[in-house]
Amino acid sequence: MAELRGDGGPLPAIPDHLTIPQFLFDSHHPSRPVLKSPQPWLIEELTGRELGSDELRARTFGLANSLKIRWNIGEDDVGPSISPYLVCIFGPNHIDYPVAIWASLRLGAIVSGANPAYTADELLYQLTTTKARLLIAHPVSLPVALEAARLAGLSQENVVIFDAMPGIPHANIQDLIALGLEHTQQFVERRLKPGEGKRKLAFLSFSSGTTGRPKAVMIPHHSVIANAVQMAHWTQAKDESKPREFQRYKAGGRGLAVLPFYHIYGLLIILHFHLFIGHTLVVAEKFSFERFLDDIQRYGITNLCVVPPMAVLLCKHPAVKNYDLSSVRMLMSAAAPLSAELTNRLSELFPNAWIGQAYDRRLGSLGSGGVLLPGCTARVVKPDGSLAKLGETGELIVSSPSIALGYLNNREATAETFKDGWVVTGDEVYFNERKEIFVVDRIKELIKVRGFQVPPAELEGHLLDHPDVGDVCVVGMPDEYSGELPLAFVVPSSDAQARMKADPAAAATIRAAIMKVRTVISTSVRCMAERGREQHVADHKTRYKHLAGVEFVEAIPKNPSGKLLRRVLRNRAKALHKRGELVLKTRAKL
Incomplete structure (x- = not known):
């Protein structure tokens, strides 16, 4: 096998002179289905409020106009180049989250979505790395947003919230849209030169690496557009000649946007691809399993995008039998591998649906991750x-x-x-x-927890600051619900070893202090050593990075150059777990 190419024939032409909103709103592509009757593009899950293409186009214009008027968001000419401003969006899904994206892109700015589970320190890193000029926050995320903005030196006037809140003076998206629609257009939307779409950045999406802090992935407009065209071409979304049971992505279908828009899965596949092929998206702020089931039944969801933990719940949660899920004709799992066993059980739960990972066949080989898209x-x-x-x-x-x-x-x-x-x-x-x-x-040593990337080195660096930790290595342990969970092998510090030798019960206390399930806020005065022992993972890292266990060892295996031999410890952990000598703290909530 020299090279393997995706099936599906040659791709149709992919425009490289359009921005994403121009591609979605202002042009037509040969691979895009034509809707025979108007339908909403977005539905707000809790209220049922609907937004159609005309209203979304107007809201996008209104917000773009206000962002230009109030903050001069756009592009600066810097010598021979153009320097775009960056807008960071922080919080869970909101029906105007896409509007905030498209308005920023209309102005030529770059968008960076931030994980709503971030602490202020984690958001601070994203704000400073991207040099964000404006922070748009969901109301539930406002306290963290304000603290991170303060630490980053970002003016509080540059923090915007999606919805007005009593007693909160910050500008909100609803009022900004109304303001922008009251004024004539104050910005000039630039037309890209041929090929410029391949270079002009649309998104900075943070993806963890195996070493150091998270890295900002540079995603140009052309990549998002190409991805939508590739998937539409492969799924033959425009072809109505096939029997209905073979139309996985029929125009007029409905998807459930419960996975976050800041994540590449939610951003590219759920948001942009589904809208491109004429689907209505029901936008959910957060994932609640029984509400998720109710949404499928209430809104007649036809296309369901999930991650493996959601697949586990679909297969095992007792509430599933109380809902009619027969509307689903395509279930796609991505972000992490889906086991053969889960694939089998999903096919039993959805006998009339296509089940696959990425863009698979109706039911591909069990355990496979699907096939290559055309053009790959x-x-x-x-x-x-x-x-x-x-x-x-x-x-x-x-x-x-x-x-x-x-x-x-x-x-x-x-x-x-x-x-x-x-x-x-x-x-x-x-x-x-x-x-x-x-x-x-x-080969790269990322741990995938519920589809989120957790770099072991980030946790190891944090754990090494704990006074009871002399050396550490973090590995991923298989977990049916989360895919993997972080497990820390820890060499106790000399002081911790002395305490454990004097009192065997101290090991449990030290282990709990390193893991620390919940944050403790104390008003009492402690000495610096006691404060140091509280610098554990749960207090300083977002929830999916929390440790599932701590195993004490005498030494961390390393190669001659000092590289951690994670595979040795992964195999050791699996053997301990199999013998019942290692119990992990799991995350499943049935």
Whole structure:
């Protein structure tokens, strides 16, 4: 197998001179279905409020106009180049989250969505890395937003909220839209030159690496547009000649946007692809499983995008039997591998639906991650540098018109991952004769918790600040609900070892202090050593980064150059777990 190309024939032309809102609102593409009757683009989950294309276009214009009038958001000419401003959006999904995205892009700005579970320190890092000029926050995220803005030196006047709040003076999106619609257009929307869409950034999406802090992935307008065209072409969304049961993505369908828009899955696939092919999206602020089931039944959801933890609940939660889920004709799982067992159970739960990972066949080979999209080319490279044959494992390297440009201000990481139009994924995979991909392991050592990337090095660096930790290595442990959970192998500090030797019961106390399930706020005065012991993971990291367990060891295995031998400890953890000597704190809530 020299190279493997996605099936589906040549792709239709992908415009490289349009921005994303111009592509969605102001043009027509040959692969886009034409709706025969008007329908809402977005529905607010709790209220049932509907927004159609005309209203969304107007709201986008109104907000863009206000952002220009109030903050001069747009682009600056800097010598021979153009420097766009950056708008950070922080919080869970909101029906005007897409409006905030498209308004910013209309002005030529860049958008960076932030995880609503972030602490102030984590959001601060994103604000300073991107040099954000404006922070748009969901009301529930406002306290963290204000603290991060203060630490970043961002004026409180540059913090905007989606909805007005009593007693809160910050500008809100609703009033800004109304203001913008009262004025004539105050901005000039730039038309890109041919090919410029491949270079002009639309998003900075933060993706964790195996070392250091999260990195900002540079995503141009063309990549998002290309991804929508690739998926529409592969799924034949425009073809109405097939029997209904074979139309996975029929125009007029309905999707449920419960996965977050800041995440690449929610941003590219759920938001932009589904709207491009004429689907209505029901926008949910947060995931509540029984409400999720009720939404499927109440809104007649036809296309369901999930991550493996949601698939586990669908297969095991006793409430499922109380709801009619028969409207679903396509269920796609992504962001992390879906086991063969779960795929089987989902096919039993949804007998008339297509079940797959990414854009799979109706029911592909169990355990596979699906097939390549049209326009994608893959190589599987063995450790010796040669190309693997079908069935042989190696590192996956892919090329596609929808790949990102690299990492912001990080030449070394960009050079390691983005090479001459190819992306070095760090995944150990193989392909079968049906061109289906199977993920064996991750060569790069990210831990995937419910689809979120957790870099072990980030947790290790934090744990090493704890006075009871002498050395540490964090590995991922398989978990049916979360996919993986972080487990820390810890070499206790000399002081901690002395306490444990004097009192065996101290081990449990030290372990709990390192994990610390909930934040403790104390008003009493403690000495500095006691304060130091409170610098544990749960107080300072977002929930999906919390440790599922701590295992004490005498030494961390390393190679001669000092690199942590994680695989050795992963195998040790699995053996301990199998013998019942290691109990992990799981996250499932049935």
